[in-house]
Every structure is written in C-alpha cells, then in structure tokens.
Amino acid sequence: MSILLWIVAFTVLGGALSVLAASLFLLIPEKYHPSVVPHGVSFAIGALLSVAFLDLLPHALDATPHQSREVFWTILFGLLAFFLLEKVLLWRHFHVHDWGTRRNKDAHFHHPAGALIVLGESIHNFVDGVLIAAAFLSDIHLGFVTSLAIIAHEIPHEIGNFAVLLHSGYPRVKAFL
Numbered sequence: 001m002s003i004l005l006w007i008v009a010f011t012v013l014g015g016a017l018s019v020l021a022a023s024l025f026l027l028i029p030e031k032y033h034p035s036v037v038p039h040g041v042s043f044a045i046g047a048l049l050s051v052a053f054l055d056l057l058p059h060a061l062d063a064t065p066h067q068s069r070e071v072f073w074t075i076l077f078g079l080l081a082f083f084l085l086e087k088v089l090l091w092r093h094f095h096v097h098d099w100g101t102r103r104n105k106d107a108h109f110h111h112p113a114g115a116l117i118v119l120g121e122s123i124h125n126f127v128d129g130v131l132i133a134a135a136f137l138s139d140i141h142l143g144f145v146t147s148l149a150i151i152a153h154e155i156p157h158e159i160g161n162f163a164v165l166l167h168s169g170y171p172r173v174k175a176f177l
Contacts, residue, residue, distance in 0.1 A: 006140065007133045010147035014128070018154035019176075022162040026172055038167070043160050051153075086116060114168035114175075117161050128154070 028036055060071045128150050136143030165175035 003136050003140065003143075006143060007136045010136075010143065011129050011132050014132070014147060014151040014154055015125070017151055018158040021155040022158040023176055024159075026176060036163075039163075043156070043163070045160075082116070085119075114165050114170050117164050117168075121161060 057071070057075070061068050064071060132143065132147050132150060135146035162175055166172065
C-alpha cells in the first residue's frame with residue numbers, strides 16, 4: 001500500500017472514530033442535557049488549556065530556548081486575536097428585530113462559541129492531517145503511532161466540542177454534522 005493511501009486511510013479513520021464517539025452523545029435524552037452539557041464544556045476547556053499550557057508550551061520553550069520571547073509574543077497575540085474574534089462575534093450576533101423601539105424585548109442572542117468551535121476545528125483538523133502526513137512521510141511506523149495518538153486525542157476533544165455546540169444552541173443533528 002502506498003504512503004498516500006496510508007495517510008488518507010488514517011486521516012479518515014481518525015475523523016470517523018472521533019465523530020462516532022461524539023455521536024454517542026446523541027443517545028442521551030435532551031432532558032438530561034442541562035445537567036450533562038456543562039460538564040462537557042468544562043471538560044473541553046480543561047483539556048484544551050491543559051494541553052496548551054502543560055504540554056505544548058514547555059515543548060515550544062525547550063525547542064527554542066533562545067527564542068522564548070517570540071514564543072510568549074505568539075501566545076499573547078493568539079490570546080488577543082481570539083479574544084477580539086469572540087468580541088466581534090458577540091457584537092455581530094446581537095440582533096434587534098425592531099430598531100424603531102427603544103426596548104430590547106425583541107432582542108435575541110446567539111452564543112458565539114459555536115462559530116468559534118467551527119473555525120477552530122477547521123484549523124485544528126487541517127493541522128492534524130498535516131501531522132499525520134508528515135509522520136508517515138518520515139517513517140511508516142511513526143505514522144501509525146502518530147495517527148493513534150491523534151485518534152486518542154480527538155475522541156474526547158470531539159465529545160467536548162459537541163457539548164459546546166449543544167450549549168451554544170445548536171440542534172443535536174446540526175451539532176453532529
């Protein structure tokens with residue numbers, strides 16, 4: 001089997017397994033979502049922050065000991081960029097149906113976390129695919145191990161994303177898609 005087929009197979013396998021695991025959340029009746037979803041949101045936030053600050057940041061500092069200033073500037077820029085993105089989404093998703101009235105009784109609000117998840121996941125999944133491809137191109141055994149590690153990472157990650165999308169007001173089927 002060619003390396004390209006291995007890359008495509010393990011990329012599809014990782015995506016399919018993580019979405020399949022997240023689909024198990026569809027089996028939970030909707031009446032239990034208010035008690036389950038906040039735990040999923042907390043899990044997703046905790047997983048992302050712990051990986052970022054306990055794993056990725058130390059590796060970045062070890063790999064570039066003379067460029068730690070640039071690493072911290074990158075982190076600061078990333079935090080500010082996503083903060084501003086969230087604020088823009090908050091501002092853009094506040095609608096008033098009747099601009100002629102001064103009362104905001106007709107106003108409604110959409111949580112921007114869903115849009116942020118979709119944007120972030122697009123970038124994240126692209127990078128995962130690049131990592132799988134790079135690992136297979138280096139060594140086929142490294143490709144297998146990297147793919148399995150990404151699959152193990154993606155399953156709880158997708159469950160957390162699914163919980164965030166539900167918490168943001170997405171219907172279950174739309175969140176799954």
